[in-house]
Structures are given as C-alpha cells and as structure tokens.
Amino acid sequence: MQAHVDKDTCIGCGVCPSVAPEVFAMDDDGKAVEIVESVPESSADSAKEAEDSCPVNAISVE
Template identity: 75%
Template sequence: MKAHVDQDTCIGCGLCPSICPEVFQMNDDGKAEEIVDEVPTTAEDSAKEAADGCPVNAISTS
C-alpha cells in the first residue's frame, strides 16, 4: 500500500502524524508528508485511519 499527501490541499493540522507517525511527518513548510515509499503492513490500518480523518481529504492511499 502507498500513501500520498497532496501538498496543495494539506492545511497542516497535524492529525495524520499523530495517528500514524510511521508513515507521516510534518515538513519544514508546516504541512504533512509521507516518509515511506510503501506503508508497512503493520501500519496500514492507522494510515487508512489518518486518511479517513483528514479534514480536507489531502491523503490518498492505494
């Protein structure tokens, strides 16, 4: 599974790294970014939870 944060949509709320720090972190611009190419199997559920919880739907998973 892969995760992607749309930088143009992200508002930098910090929800995704608080839910799934294995996959997301805040960058120097104050926006979230994915930090892995492939989401670890053990983090798939929390990555999906972070995507579902994003208030502006900036995260896609596939």
C-alpha cells in the same frame, strides 16, 4: 500500499502524523508528508485511519 499527501490541499493540521507517525510527518513548511515509500503491512490500518481523519481529504492511501 502507498500513501500520498496532496500538499496543495494540506492545511497542516497535524492529524495524520499523530494517527500514523510511522507513515506521516510534518515538513519544514508545516505541511504533512509521507515518510515511507511503501506503507508497511503493520501500519496499514493507521494509515487508512489517517486518510479518513484528514479534514480536507489531502491524503490518499492505496
């Protein structure tokens, strides 16, 4: 499973790293970034929750 953040869509709200800090972080530009190449199985539920919680649908987890 991989996570991706569309940085053009991201508004930098910070929801994803608060829900899944093991998968997402905020970069120096104030936008979210994925910090793992592959989402660990133990983090799959929180990564999907972050995807569902993004107010602008900038996150995809597949």
